[in-house]
Amino acid sequence: AVILGIESSCDETSAAICIDGEIKSNIIASQAIHANYGGVVPELASRAHQQHIIPTVDQAVQHAKIHKNDINAVAFTRGPGLLGSLLVGTSFAKSFALARQIPLMEVNHMQAHILAHFIEDPKPAFPFLCLTVSGGHTQIVLVKDYFEMELLGQTLDDAAGEAFDKTAKILNLPYPGGPLIDKYAKEGNANAFKLPEPQISDLNFSFSGLKTAILYMVQGEEKKNPNFLSERMADVCASVQSRIVSILLNKVKKAAKETGVKQVAIAGGVSANSGLRQALLDMGTRYGWEVFIPKFEYCTDNAAMIAIAGYQKYLKSDFVGQDVAPLARMHV
Ligand code: ATP
Ligand code: MG
Ligand code: FE
Numbered sequence: 001a002v003i004l005g006i007e008s009s010c011d012e013t014s015a016a017i018c019i020d021g022e023i024k025s026n027i028i029a030s031q032a033i034h035a036n037y038g039g040v041v042p043e044l045a046s047r048a049h050q051q052h053i054i055p056t057v058d059q060a061v062q063h064a065k066i067h068k069n070d071i072n073a074v075a076f077t078r079g080p081g082l083l084g085s086l087l088v089g090t091s092f093a094k095s096f097a098l099a100r101q102i103p104l105m106e107v108n109h110m111q112a113h114i115l116a117h118f119i120e121d122p123k124p125a126f127p128f129l130c131l132t133v134s135g136g137h138t139q140i141v142l143v144k145d146y147f148e149m150e151l152l153g154q155t156l157d158d159a160a161g162e163a164f165d166k167t168a169k170i171l172n173l174p175y176p177g178g179p180l181i182d183k184y185a186k187e188g189n190a191n192a193f194k195l196p197e198p199q200i201s202d203l204n205f206s207f208s209g210l211k212t213a214i215l216y217m218v219q220g221e222e223k224k225n226p227n228f229l230s231e232r233m234a235d236v237c238a239s240v241q242s243r244i245v246s247i248l249l250n251k252v253k254k255a256a257k258e259t260g261v262k263q264v265a266i267a268g269g270v271s272a273n274s275g276l277r278q279a280l281l282d283m284g285t286r287y288g289w290e291v292f293i294p295k296f297e298y299c300t301d302n303a304a305m306i307a308i309a310g311y312q313k314y315l316k317s318d319f320v321g322q323d324v325a326p327l328a329r330m331h332v
Contacts, residue, residue: 005307008089009081013052014303017064025063046084075310079327086326116305134268135161153203188238265292
């Protein structure tokens, strides 16, 4: 079957073609405009999706060397995400399916981040643990089957991606700051600055205390030395990144111990972080886990993960009707 996947939950418009479970194209149109505002502006995002959606789908079709008539079904992100953004992808997918009289599959964006692990080998076997870390979410999920997922823990305040992005703002770095902190961290000393680890006994996370600690630390240092940030950027970034990674992985370690599950995956935009990837690999070696790390292009938002999730729904004839509406909030 030829499946068209559509993603429009935040600020990436993406379309992908999946043929019999294989991704043939994955086109991503990012929206640079938000960098001017230090974060995603919902109204601008939905307008940009409207401009990008048709050319992005056209490119995905061309790149896969198929014709639009060859498409057998459409999968789209129903939520969670920005409602205005979701509406563009949802409306496009519904119209496309209606006009061509083909089935429609709704996909949960957070499940899709996890199911990105089924795009290429090696694929995890069920059950496995997945740490999903993105711009809006931080979750530890026990993945029992493609669409049977149990939330073991989540953030009580900021998401891990937000912790990176808000820290970047404190450091006067542009949005999104995660990739830049990653870059500076490579040159820095992770032990240069002591940052707190929240004391939470269950599998939940908190990042707001860390954010405040970073703010006070930077303000204090800048009083002593106005050039603090320019002189110590790499050390600050390395210390922040190392603390975020240790907060995340200490909970993964706890979840693996409690569940006895030894297959551990990461997913979502922050899984592109090189410090997290390396630390998870090291931990896997130490604890005898089989570790799954997505390719960079499947970490941040993309339609390949939507198409692959849609393919699994297609196999079960799990379709939705034209009355389906997007949802800003959805659980895994
Ligand atoms: P959600 O999936 O929760 O709805 P989202 O779709 O906006 O949120 P993603 O696109 O999955 O999130 O991820 C974006 C986030 O990933 C941003 O916060 C960004 O800073 C972060 N990120 C991307 N690359 C890196 C990196 N190398 N290091 C740290 N963070 C990163
Ligand atoms: Mg994004
Ligand atoms: Fe996402």
